[in-house]
Amino acid sequence: MKLILAVDKNFAIGINGDMLFSIPEDLKRFKDLTIGNIVIMGRRTLESLPDSKPLKNRINVVITRKDIEGVICVKDKSELLIKLKEINPDKKMEEYLIGGASTIESMLDLVDECIITYVDKSFEYDAKIRNLFEDENFYVESESKPRLYEDLEYRYITFKRK
Numbered sequence: 001m002k003l004i005l006a007v008d009k010n011f012a013i014g015i016n017g018d019m020l021f022s023i024p025e026d027l028k029r030f031k032d033l034t035i036g037n038i039v040i041m042g043r044r045t046l047e048s049l050p051d052s053k054p055l056k057n058r059i060n061v062v063i064t065r066k067d068i069e070g071v072i073c074v075k076d077k078s079e080l081l082i083k084l085k086e087i088n089p090d091k092k093m094e095e096y097l098i099g100g101a102s103t104i105e106s107m108l109d110l111v112d113e114c115i116i117t118y119v120d121k122s123f124e125y126d127a128k129i130r131n132l133f134e135d136e137n138f139y140v141e142s143e144s145k146p147r148l149y150e151d152l153e154y155r156y157i158t159f160k161r162k
């Protein structure tokens with residue numbers, strides 16, 4: 001599966017259940033890539049979405065020990081893999097892991113590509129993932145030129161599993 005995520009320069013991703021920043025072009029890119037596909041998230045990330053509602057026009061799979069109406073719930077990694085085989089047997093849809101931090105840490109071994117929006121600034125945070133530049137399992141496959149939104153300089157970086 002692919003990880004898609006917006007990070008700051010320390011790979012921080014959230015604070016107080018919310019994102020650190022919002023870049024319209026990045027949100028559009030996220031939507032364009034994920035529409036029609038499967039998004040996989042932790043329970044707290046579902047709760048961080050507007051009205052705690054699943055993302056429209058995508059199959060939403062939530063990792064949780066709870067039972068939540070309106071989404072597919074799986075309790076752990078092995079249940080996730082069984083469910084993905086069931087709903088995506090021929091892999092026609094992309095499978096995107098979309099966060100948050102604790103879910104990524106426990107599921108990163110399933111990820112072979114990381115589609116990262118990298119903002120060159122440090123934010124206060126309480127949710128962070130490991131630094132992918134320092135992870136020996138991944139290398140930078142491509143990197144866009146810097147872009148600017150208000151005072152935020154950002155780049156799109158794709159990491160691939162070695």
Ligand SMILES: NC(=O)c1ccc[n+]([C@@H]2O[C@H](COP(=O)([O-])OP(=O)(O)OC[C@H]3O[C@@H](n4cnc5c(N)ncnc54)[C@H](OP(=O)(O)O)[C@@H]3O)[C@@H](O)[C@H]2O)c1
Nearest residue numbers: 006014017018019042043044045064065099100101102103
């Ligand atoms: N920057 C970005 O692109 C981005 C993207 C997504 C999220 N975020 C941010 O990330 C933060 C949320 O991240 P988080 O780490 O606090 O929470 P999270 O990973 O979204 O959700 C954690 C919950 O998921 C379930 N879970 C995760 N891994 C599991 C496993 N291996 N087995 C069983 N259950 C598992 C548990 O749910 P139960 O407690 O229900 O069992 C756990 O409490 C928010 O601030 C959000 O805005 C940022």
